[in-house]
Amino acid sequence: MNKLLLSILLSISVSGTVMAGDLIHIKGNTQGRSNHEFIYQDGCQTCHQGSGKKNATDKACVECHGDINSIPVDESKLAIPAANPHKSLHFNKGASCLACHAEHKKQAPVCAECHRTWFKEM
Amino acid sequence: MQDRRNFLKLTAGAAVGSLAATLPGTVQAKTCGEIHWDENADVIIVGSGFAGLSAALNAKRQNLGSVLVLEKMLVIGGNSAVNGGWLAIPKNPIQLAQGINDDSPEELVKDQIKSGRGMQNDAALRVIANRALDAYHLCINTGVKFREGFNIQVGGHNKARAMRTQHGTGGDITTKLYEAGVKEGIDYRLQHYIEDFIMDGQKIIGVKVRKNYRFPDLTTGSTIFIKANKAVVLANGGFARNMALRAAVDPSLDPTLDCTNALGATGEVTLTAMAHGALPVHMNLIQTGHWGSPDEGGFGWSNALLSIGWHRGVAISVLNGKRFMDERADRKTCSEAIMKNRYADNSPAYPVVFFNHDKYAKDDRVVRALRDKMAWKVDSLDELAAKFNIPAAELKRSVAEFNQHVKNRKDPLFNRKMDTAEVLTGPFVVSRIWPKVHYCMGGLKTDLDARAIDGRSMAPIQNLYAIGEATGGIHGEARLSSTSCLECLTMGIVVAETIKADIQGAV
Numbered sequence: 001m002n003k004l005l006l007s008i009l010l011s012i013s014v015s016g017t018v019m020a021g022d023l024i025h026i027k028g029n030t031q032g033r034s035n036h037e038f039i040y041q042d043g044c045q046t047c048h049q050g051s052g053k054k055n056a057t058d059k060a061c062v063e064c065h066g067d068i069n070s071i072p073v074d075e076s077k078l079a080i081p082a083a084n085p086h087k088s089l090h091f092n093k094g095a096s097c098l099a100c101h102a103e104h105k106k107q108a109p110v111c112a113e114c115h116r117t118w119f120k121e122m
Numbered sequence: 123m124q125d126r127r128n129f130l131k132l133t134a135g136a137a138v139g140s141l142a143a144t145l146p147g148t149v150q151a152k153t154c155g156e157i158h159w160d161e162n163a164d165v166i167i168v169g170s171g172f173a174g175l176s177a178a179l180n181a182k183r184q185n186l187g188s189v190l191v192l193e194k195m196l197v198i199g200g201n202s203a204v205n206g207g208w209l210a211i212p213k214n215p216i217q218l219a220q221g222i223n224d225d226s227p228e229e230l231v232k233d234q235i236k237s238g239r240g241m242q243n244d245a246a247l248r249v250i251a252n253r254a255l256d257a258y259h260l261c262i263n264t265g266v267k268f269r270e271g272f273n274i275q276v277g278g279h280n281k282a283r284a285m286r287t288q289h290g291t292g293g294d295i296t297t298k299l300y301e302a303g304v305k306e307g308i309d310y311r312l313q314h315y316i317e318d319f320i321m322d323g324q325k326i327i328g329v330k331v332r333k334n335y336r337f338p339d340l341t342t343g344s345t346i347f348i349k350a351n352k353a354v355v356l357a358n359g360g361f362a363r364n365m366a367l368r369a370a371v372d373p374s375l376d377p378t379l380d381c382t383n384a385l386g387a388t389g390e391v392t393l394t395a396m397a398h399g400a401l402p403v404h405m406n407l408i409q410t411g412h413w414g415s416p417d418e419g420g421f422g423w424s425n426a427l428l429s430i431g432w433h434r435g436v437a438i439s440v441l442n443g444k445r446f447m448d449e450r451a452d453r454k455t456c457s458e459a460i461m462k463n464r465y466a467d468n469s470p471a472y473p474v475v476f477f478n479h480d481k482y483a484k485d486d487r488v489v490r491a492l493r494d495k496m497a498w499k500v501d502s503l504d505e506l507a508a509k510f511n512i513p514a515a516e517l518k519r520s521v522a523e524f525n526q527h528v529k530n531r532k533d534p535l536f537n538r539k540m541d542t543a544e545v546l547t548g549p550f551v552v553s554r555i556w557p558k559v560h561y562c563m564g565g566l567k568t569d570l571d572a573r574a575i576d577g578r579s580m581a582p583i584q585n586l587y588a589i590g591e592a593t594g595g596i597h598g599e600a601r602l603s604s605t606s607c608l609e610c611l612t613m614g615i616v617v618a619e620t621i622k623a624d625i626q627g628a629v
Contacts, residue, residue: 094198096313116494
C-alpha cells in the first residue's frame with residue numbers, strides 16, 4: 001500500500017499544478033485532498049464507516065499512511081527541532097490524526113492553540 | 123428474567139432515540155425502556171491527564187481487571203500534556219544530592235496549609251505528601267526523565283523541592299504513562315464524551331457516552347452505553363475553560379481573562395456528578411495568574427519572561443504612558459491593577475512590560491519570546507510608543523522618572539523594592555500582559571481515599587471515585603505551584619488501592 005501511495009504522490013507532484021494534499025473540489029459542496037482523489041471514486045465508505053454522516057476515525061488514515069511516529073515530517077520547516085508534530089513532546093503517540101488534519105476543510109493543528117506562530121492552517 | 127445489571131430501566135425521554143441523544147440529560151432508573159450495554163469494563167476512568175493516566179496504570183497493576191480510559195478530546199493528556207512539568211517531591215534524590223536533608227512531607231504540608239488560608243484539607247494534603255516518593259517512582263519506572271541536578275525552590279515553598287521534566291512540559295509524563303499503559307493492556311479511547319451516569323440507586327453502574335464526539339459539537343457522534351463492573355473514576359480535570367460556569371461561581375472573574383488550560387477543561391462531568399448528588403465544594407475558588415500574555419496561547423512563555431521584566435523592567439499603561447503598580451507585588455494585587463487598564467468601551471488596554479535587551483539578549487527566556495512573537499525588540503521609546511499607541515511624551519517622562527527612582531533605590535510612587543531594578547536605556551524587550559485563569563481549587567468532595575461524597579447522605583456514592591483537579595477542597599484558597607502534578611499522580615495510586623479494598627470489602 002505504501003508503494004501505491006508513493007506512486008500516487010509522485011504522479012501528482014510531477015503534474016505540477018496541484019500539490020499533494022491540497023484542498024480541491026471533489027463534487028457538489030464537498031472538498032477533499034488532491035492525493036485522496038482515488039478514494040472518492042469508491043464513495044465515502046473508505047473513511048466513513050457505513051455512511052458519510054458518521055465521523056471518520058484514524059483507522060482509514062493509518063491503513064495507508066502508517067502510524068504517527070512513522071510518517072516523516074519535513075524538519076527543515078519546523079520552527080525549532082523540538083516542534084516535530086509527529087513526535088510531539090506533549091502527545092507523541094497519543095494524538096489522533098484528526099487533531100491536526102482535516103480532509104474536507106483547512107484546519108490549524110492542535111499545537112497552534114498555544115504555539116500560534118509555529119504552524120499554519122493546512 | 124434479565125439480570126438487572128445488564129438491562130436497566132430508563133426514563134422514556136432518554137429512550138426516544140435521536141432527539142434525546144442530542145440532549146444530554148439525567149438518566150434515571152425509573153420508568154420504561156431498557157439499557158442495552160454496548161460494552162463493559164471493570165474500571166472506567168474519565169479523563170486522560172496525570173490523574174486519569176496514573177489511576178489507569180495503577181488499577182491495571184492492582185489487577186482490578188479490564189481498564190478503559192475515556193477522553194473526550196482528540197489527544198491523550200488533557201491539560202497535563204501542556205502543563206509546565208513541575209513536580210514537588212520532598213526528599214527526592216536530586217534534593218538529597220544537593221545536601222538538603224531537612225525536607226519532609228510534613229514540611230510541604232506546612233507550606234500548603236499557609237497557602238490554603240484555612241480552607242485547605244490538612245488530612246488530604248498529608249495523604250498526598252506522604253505518597254510523593256511513590257509518585258516519583260511511578261514516573262521513573264515508566265521512563266519519565268527529569269532535568270539532571272535540577273531541583274529548585276518555587277513560590278510559596280520553604281524548601282527547594284520542585285523538580286522539572288526534561289523538556290519542561292507535563293507531556294514528558296503523560297506520554298510515558300500512556301505508552302506504558304498501552305503496553306500493559308489498558309484500553310484508551312479518544313472522542314468519548316460522557317453524557318450521563320447510569321445509576322442504580324446510590325451506586326454508579328455505567329456511563330452513557332457519545333462516541334466519535336468532535337469537541338465542542340454535542341451533535342456529533344453517537345450514543346453508547348458502557349457498563350462499569352467495579353468502578354468509575356472521575357479524573358476529568360478543572361473547568362477553567364467553561365466561561366458560563368466560571369461566571370456563575372465567581373462573578374468577579376472578568377470575562378476578558380483568557381485561560382492557560384487546554385480547551386477541554388470545561389468540567390461537564392463534574393456537573394453531571396453534581397446532578398446525581400455528588401457534593402461540590404469551593405467552586406468559586408479559581409486561581410488566576412497575573413503573568414499572562416494576550417499574544418500567545420496556553421501558559422506560554424510570558425511568566426518566565428516577566429520573571430525578568432518585573433525585576434529589571436517596568437510596567438506601563440498604554441492609555442497614559444504611566445506606571446500603575448508595584449511590579450513585584452503579589453498576583454492578586456497585580457491582577458487587579460492590570461485589569462483596571464480599559465478603553466472607553468471597557469475592552470482591555472493591555473499594558474506593556476519592558477526591560478533592557480542587550481544584557482538579556484542570549485537568555486533563553488528572551489530568545490524564545492522574540493522568536494515566537496509574543497515579545498518584540500524595539501530600539502527606542504519613540505518606537506515603543508508608536509508600536510503600542512502610547513503617548514510618547516508621557517512614556518519618556520515616566521521612564522526618566524523611573525530611572526531616577528532606580529538610582530535612588532527608592533520608589534515613591536508604588537513603594538516597589540528597587541534592589542533588582544535597572545536603569546532603562548534601550549534597546550528594549552517588550553511584551554503585553556493580561557491575567558489568565560489557571561486552576562480550579564474547587565470541585566467534587568471526596569473522602570481521603572478518593573470516594574466521591576453524596577451531599578445528601580454525606581456518604582460515598584458506591585463505586586464512584588474522583589481524583590485530581592476534578593476534586594475540590596484539598597488546596598483551599600490557593601494551590602502552590604508544582605503540587606497539582608503531585609496530587610494527580612499520587613491520588614491515581616491511592617484510588618486504585620481504594621477500589622481494590624472496596625471490592626474485597628464487598629465480597
